[in-house]
Amino acid sequence: xxxxxxxxxxxxxxxxxxxxxxxxxxxxxxxxxxxxxxxxxxxxxxxxxxxxxxxxxxxxxxxxxxxxxxxxxxxxxxxxxxxxxxxxxxxxxxxxxxxxxxxxxxxxxxxxxxxxxxxxxxxxxxxxxxxxxxxxxxx
Numbered sequence: 110x111x112x113x114x115x116x117x118x119x120x121x122x123x124x125x126x127x128x129x130x131x132x133x134x135x136x137x138x139x140x141x142x143x144x145x146x147x148x149x150x151x152x153x154x155x156x157x158x159x160x161x162x163x164x165x166x167x168x169x170x171x172x173x174x175x176x177x178x179x180x181x182x183x184x185x186x187x188x189x190x191x192x193x194x195x196x197x198x199x200x201x202x203x204x205x206x207x208x209x210x211x212x213x214x215x216x217x218x219x220x221x222x223x224x225x226x227x228x229x230x231x232x233x234x235x236x237x238x239x240x241x242x243x244x245x246x247x248x
Contacts, residue, residue, distance in 0.1 A: 117156075118155055118156065121161070122134065122162065126181070128218050129181075129218060130176075136174050136186060136227070137162065139222075139224060139228055140164045140174075140231055141153065147236070150232070150236060151166055152167075153166055161174065166236075168236060168239040169234055169235035169236055169237050170194065170235070170237035171189060172186065172234050172235065173185075173187035183216060183217055183218065184215075184216050185215055185216070188212060188213065188214075189234075190210070192234075193241070194233060194234055195211045195214075198214070198233075201229075205223060205226055
């Protein structure tokens with residue numbers, strides 16, 4: 110697994126409760142797996158956006174992850190709300206995910222991560238600017 114090189118990102122992960130940190134590190138691992146399996150994505154940049162760990166690709170839209178003390182049993186995978194990503198995920202996956210408006214997938218800490226479906230969503234985001242002109246982003 111890729112180690113966290115950005116000290117500020119590492120510090121944010123350290124603030125999460127253990128259960129949330131484990132889930133979010135699993136999501137981080139999925140993000141890097143998706144990038145490694147798709148040469149069109151290229152190198153990822155890991156940084157903080159709005160104080161949250163964010164993953165950016167040259168031809169993609171950022172994927173952010175976070176846990177909030179105001180909703181301690183949940184964690185989030187955020188996508189740019191000015192894209193059609195969440196709309197596309199709803200069309201493809203329907204009730205397989207819980208959604209927060211047009212900006213996030215919401216997960217309960219007790220639930221198993223639906224890795225294949227989530228990896229597909231991450232891939233669509235990290236390729237977004239290359240595929241945004243396609244119906245349902247090419248699906």
